[in-house]
Amino acid sequence: MTGDAKTLQAIKFDRDNITLDILDQLLIPYATKYISIESIEDAFQAIKLMQVRGAPAIAIVGAFSIVMETYSNLKKSQEKSRTIDDLVKSIHYLITARPTAVNLSNACLDIEKLILKEFKKEDSVDQHTFDIIYQYSVALYDDDLNNNFKIGDNGLRYITETLKAQNFTGPFSIITICNTGSLATSGHGTALGIIRTVFNKLSKDAGEKFWLDHVYPCETRPYNQGARLTTYELNYEGIPSTLICDSMASSLISTLSKQRKVKNLIAPVKFIIAGADRIVENGDTANKIGTFQLSTIANYFNSNSDKESGIKFIIAAPRTTIDFKTKTGDGIIIEERPSHELTTLNGPVLTNNGVGGKQTVGIATPGIDVWNPAFDVTPHELIDCIVTEDENVFVKNSKGEFNLNV
Ligand SMILES: CSC[C@@H](O)[C@@H](O)C(=O)COP(=O)(O)O
Numbered sequence: 168m169t170g171d172a173k174t175l176q177a178i179k180f181d182r183d184n185i186t187l188d189i190l191d192q193l194l195i196p197y198a199t200k201y202i203s204i205e206s207i208e209d210a211f212q213a214i215k216l217m218q219v220r221g222a223p224a225i226a227i228v229g230a231f232s233i234v235m236e237t238y239s240n241l242k243k244s245q246e247k248s249r250t251i252d253d254l255v256k257s258i259h260y261l262i263t264a265r266p267t268a269v270n271l272s273n274a275c276l277d278i279e280k281l282i283l284k285e286f287k288k289e290d291s292v293d294q295h296t297f298d299i300i301y302q303y304s305v306a307l308y309d310d311d312l313n314n315n316f317k318i319g320d321n322g323l324r325y326i327t328e329t330l331k332a333q334n335f336t337g338p339f340s341i342i343t344i345c346n347t348g349s350l351a352t353s354g355h356g357t358a359l360g361i362i363r364t365v366f367n368k369l370s371k372d373a374g375e376k377f378w379l380d381h382v383y384p385c386e387t388r389p390y391n392q393g394a395r396l397t398t399y400e401l402n403y404e405g406i407p408s409t410l411i412c413d414s415m416a417s418s419l420i421s422t423l424s425k426q427r428k429v430k431n432l433i434a435p436v437k438f439i440i441a442g443a444d445r446i447v448e449n450g451d452t453a454n455k456i457g458t459f460q461l462s463t464i465a466n467y468f469n470s471n472s473d474k475e476s477g478i479k480f481i482i483a484a485p486r487t488t489i490d491f492k493t494k495t496g497d498g499i500i501i502e503e504r505p506s507h508e509l510t511t512l513n514g515p516v517l518t519n520n521g522v523g524g525k526q527t528v529g530i531a532t533p534g535i536d537v538w539n540p541a542f543d544v545t546p547h548e549l550i551d552c553i554v555t556e557d558e559n560v561f562v563k564n565s566k567g568e569f570n571l572n573v
Contacts, residue, residue: 221351226270322361338380347442450547450569451496506537
């Protein structure tokens, strides 16, 4: 069975019996239920409805769903077997489920390339097709998991070096947005993976002069991935945290920084760490709506405070999130979501007897015009550091440019 036993498992792929189950993330934190994915269409729906979400997790589920589709094809008679051309068309359809995260299209296009190297379009899907896709998908999962741990360690090193260079001592806090943990990846996570690693290795008794004391996850309106998923993961890991609305970040930073000036044991915000759905060649980064805003806040506090109270803005993502075909953030397609995600809230009714059935409540003027982009693009100018699985984290050169192509 594929998975990271120590953390929450969003994706369960049974490598021997060829079954795929995903945790229905729309039910968390109130219920833990897995749903079975048997085809590309099942994955398309689950991705579109956000039952699985997060750039790496979407790609892995997408790839495994192609395994499932070819597996079920093997059980069919030769006449009913699909052609490679049919399969390629379904793969292209799958990519459209969520257009901004590049990982899904990267994985799908890799699979297409691998099968078209071995087959002609009119050939039938067969055992060899299955083997190619199976091997690719299992490796995608395993690499993602290994890389997340490397991202955690590389982020830890950057944070430690930054704090040492600032002569910072004492407790510090981190703000994060969206969910970038085990639920959004194969396990451990990217931005939340760094937080997890830093919390475990830079604890109060780790021997350094500073330690991670507190995490502030942003609610992440309108879909509330921070409130529903990140808080759940932080609780699960026992990492001290306090939920904030997206609009509270500047006020929180300023309040903690003023308090710290009079009381040493206050943990000021030293880092804002976000994941990424697509990083383009110059370092511009598409991520959950609200990320750009956080980077401008970090920038404000950097330019308006002494060195010791500066805040670094970090993007954490595997290299599979880098899109070298797109030069700048202007080339990124931003997914727009339905208006009801902004004008209504959907969740279970909480009663004295526990958790009841789901209900939708209205929170805006009926029929109001709505703009609901799921992502925004943070300009590279506002990003201090991009952490990937590469040992050297990416920081800008003297001209203010990232060179991710090394
Ligand atoms: C490790 S996941 C990185 C990003 O995908 C994450 O921060 C994010 O924006 C996810 O958005 P979502 O719309 O929930 O799929």
